[in-house]
Amino acid sequence: IGKALSVAGDYDLVLVADATYNETNLDFGGKKIYLKGVGHNTSGARPVMDCQQAGRAFYFASGETKDSVVDSFTIKNGSAGYGGAIWCENSSSPTLTNCTFSGNSADFAAGAIWCSQSSPSIINCTFSGNEAAGQEGGAIYCYNSSSPKIANCVFSGNSTAWYGGAIYCDSSAPTIINCTFSDNSAPTFNGGAIFCRNSSSPTITKCVFNNNSANWYGGATHCISGSKPTISDCTFSGNNASWGAAIFCEGSDLTLTNCTFSGNSADDGGAIYCKSSGGTITNCTFTSNTAKYDSGAIHCLDGSSPSIINCTFSDNSGENGGAIRCISSNPSIINCAFSGNNANGYGGAVDCDSSSPTVVNSTFSNNGADYGGAIDCYNSSSATISNSILWGNSAGSGGDEIFIADPGSSCTLNYSCADDTGYGGQTGNITENNCIHQDPQFVDAAGGDYHLKYTSPCIDAGDNTLVPSGVATDLDGNQRIVDGNNDGTSTVDIGAYEYQP
Incomplete structure (x- = not known):
């Protein structure tokens, strides 16, 4: 193969028959060559580059472009200090397509x-099965303003000694589309599948993360140091870590849209853990995630103030905060539905500790805890709840709907529908403005349908001025403010779902 590359010129096609080759450090020398493996001896087979732990397969360092192509090879048993199978530097950006990388390793970083x-x-x-034995990036390491495009790939069983079982990003912006990450791990530290640091801004779209794990932080993804990941249309299931x-x-700052989280588990933050972070979480579904201690779905700590919009939380569980726990944080929760979440201690849906969350047009029903079936506030917390429903939640010891644990905590309800017989603790610190205390008349609460019947007292009973700017639709994506009672005035409903006449 090396001899063929040395004599080929730009835009030459070099065909490599299916066989096993033991060459290493093959160099395109900056040329635009299409190197393609073919099943010459056996139909459907491909050539295998078995580096036998003697080096890496390819070395790109001469500014190669997308017209330098490696197509249909299996690359295995590559080994190097960095980049066990392929090395790219100096703006080299080849195309690697239809290849399999297995059993490659790096002494330090970038197993493949x-x-x-x-x-x-x-x-x-x-x-x-690629490995970064000493540091980061079990399969791919992105560094120093790299922006690889990674599409339609499968990452399985890759591992790292430190960070990023599959992909590690440092000051980089990879685009990751239609990929599957399963059983990747960071058994010592963080980021079972992907790790991002130093203002990295990965774009991750239509990916599946399944059964990835980290010892500490981020079973699937860990982002620190000013990183701004954008994650959309992804599924996270069965991932685990101690935190997140x-x-x-x-x-x-995380931008998360149209994602599904189910069956993930952690000590804290059964799905997501935010520390000193912001961003938006929009149109996401959180189902059956668990935390051994706090926050079955989302944990907010140390000044984290994400906006959580149009999300559904069901059947999540934790010791405190069956769905969400806030510690010294002020998230905004808008157009969300909470049902079937459970905490053994405090806050079946939301638990507030030294926090001031804002809740608007949300529905809480059938959540449970020992204290505060829907919401618990303690340690000088102050929750503001507007245009929302709290009904049919339960608590074993106090506050089926809301529990105020200490004199320094409070809760203000504006234009909301709540069962005031379910207030517990320091009930004098619960303030109501234009609230109603009637059955909201869900379509089928027992069946999990929390839309409003046409006879509901919550129709047109909210306050339009309390709807945040830019929020034009309800949890279903229907128009947020309509004239539901046909009185000639369009007024927002109470709850997550707007009645559509």
Whole structure:
């Protein structure tokens, strides 16, 4: 193969027959060569580059472009200090397509592919059993303003000694589309599948994260140091870590849209853990996530103030905060529905500790805890709840709907529907403004349908001025403010769902 590359010129096609090759450090020398494996001896087979732990397979350092292509190879048993299978630097951005990377390793970082100031296109590839034995990036390491495109790839069983079982990003912006991450791990530290730091801004779209794990933070994804991940249309299931089973963010702003979290588990933050972080979580579903201690779905700590919009939380559980726990944090919760969440201690849906969350147009029903079936406030917390329903929640010891644990905590309800017989603790610190205390008349609460019947007292009973600017739809995506009672005036309903006449 090396001899063929040395004599080929730009835009030459080099065909490599299916066989096993033991060459290492193959260099395109900056040329635009299409290197393609073919099943010459056996139909459907591909050539295997078995590096036999003697080096890496390819070395790109001469500014190669997308027209330098490696297509349909299996690359295995590569070994190097950095980049066990492929090295890319000096703005080298080759195309790697239809390849399998297995059993490659790095003494330090990038078990399979190293990228420094490089942006390769990695398409339709499989990464399995690669390892960064000493540091980061079990499969791919992105560094120094690298922006690789990674599409339609499978990452399975890759591991790292430190961070990023599959992919590690440092000051980089990879685009990751239609990929599957399963059983990748960071058994010592963080980021079972993906780790981002130093203002990295990955875009992750239509990916599946399943059964990835980290010892500490971020079973699937861990972002720190000013990183700004954008994650959309992804599924997270069965991931686990001590903190943040699916996602852990510290000092980072997360943009999360149209994602599903189910069956993830952690000590704290059964799905997401936010520490000193902001961002938005929109149109997401959290189901059956668990925390051994706090926050079955989302944990907010140390000044975290994410906006949680149009999300559904069901059947999540934790010791405190069956769905969400806030510690010294002020999240905004808008157009959300909470049902079937449970806490053994405080806050079946939301638990507030030294926090001041804002809740607007949300519905809480059938959640349970020992104290505060829906919401618990303590340690000088102050929750503000507007245009929302709290009905049919339960608590074993006090406050079926709301529990105020100490004299320094309070809760203000504006234009809300709540069962005031379910207030517990320091009930004098619960303030109501224009609230109603009637059955909201859900369509089928027992069946989990919390839309409003046409006879509901919550229709057109809210306050339009309390709806945050930019919120035009309800949890279903229907128009948020309509004239539901046909009195000629469009007034927002109470709850997550707007009645559509």
